[in-house]
Amino acid sequence: GAVVSQHPSWVICKSGTSVKIECRSLDFQATTMFWYRQFPKQSLMLMATSNEGSKATYEQGVEKDKFLINHASLTLSTLTVTSAHPEDSSFYICSATSGGHTEAFFGQGTRLTVV
Amino acid sequence: GQNIDQPTEMTATEGAIVQINCTYQTSGFNGLFWYQQHAGEAPTFLSYNVLDGLEEKGRFSSFLSRSKGYSYLLLKELQMKDSASYLCAVKDSNYQLIWGAGTKLIIKP
Numbered sequence: 001g002a003v004v005s006q007h008p009s010w011v012i013c014k015s016g017t018s019v020k021i022e023c024r025s026l027d028f029q030a031t032t033m034f035w036y037r038q039f040p041k042q043s044l045m046l047m048a049t050s051n052e053g054s055k056a057t058y059e060q061g062v063e064k065d066k067f068l069i070n071h072a073s074l075t076l077s078t079l080t081v082t083s084a085h086p087e088d089s090s091f092y093i094c095s096a097t098s099g100g101h102t103e104a105f106f107g108q109g110t111r112l113t114v115v
Numbered sequence: 116g117q118n119i120d121q122p123t124e125m126t127a128t129e130g131a132i133v134q135i136n137c138t139y140q141t142s143g144f145n146g147l148f149w150y151q152q153h154a155g156e157a158p159t160f161l162s163y164n165v166l167d168g169l170e171e172k173g174r175f176s177s178f179l180s181r182s183k184g185y186s187y188l189l190l191k192e193l194q195m196k197d198s199a200s201y202l203c204a205v206k207d208s209n210y211q212l213i214w215g216a217g218t219k220l221i222i223k224p
Contacts, residue, residue, distance in 0.1 A: 006157075034212075042216065043202075043214045043215060043216040043217060044158070044202070044214045045214075046211070046212070046214075049211070091155070093157050093158075095157075102146065102163055103148060103160045103163055104160075104212065105160070106157035106158050106159070107157055108156065108157050109155070109156060109157040111155070
């Protein structure tokens with residue numbers, strides 16, 4: 001099956017700093033990538049959708065200047081959490097799809113802790 | 116608004132059968148997915164239904180009734196490793212995945 005690799009798996013950062021999370025599709029070209037956030041015992045919440053070469057579409061309530069998404073190639077998307085605060089601590093997950101697949105494939109997720 | 120409902124938690128015994136229900140109200144329908152998610156990990160794909168009826172895949176089966184806005188995931192011969200959260204998700208008219216909150220399944224020996 002298709003593989004999506006997300007890095008890092010976990011990160012601890014100081015409040016006010018920025019953190020970059022990478023999401024790579026290893027064996028297929030991902031025309032669309034999705035970024036989700038999941039708080040404990042809650043559902044996956046879509047943050048933004050990005051198509052290669054174009055600006056990401058953010059969901060209502062998600063600050064695009066705080067969560068910077070870049071999808072520069074068909075195999076790589078990045079999410080940068082800028083000026084992180086403790087309330088940004090969460091599990092961030094990316095997923096990717098292509099025209100040849102019905103389902104979305106997920107990365108391993110990144111556990112972000114802001115102290 | 117769009118809404119997907121599934122039970123918060125279920126408990127079953129090893130070796131038994133369990134059915135996890137999902138009801139949905141979405142703007143359009145382009146398929147229903149079931150994913151398994153172990154704690155602290157990303158979801159993994161289990162099944163996809165776009166037409167009414169039952170899809171069987173090994174110990175797991177998924178059923179869909181579009182007219183009722185209803186699906187269930189059936190797990191047979193339960194194993195301890197099946198303890199996880201099971202997420203129901205629907206693709207709406209914009210092909211966006213709308214997620215349920217997940218059902219935490221606890222398997223007891």
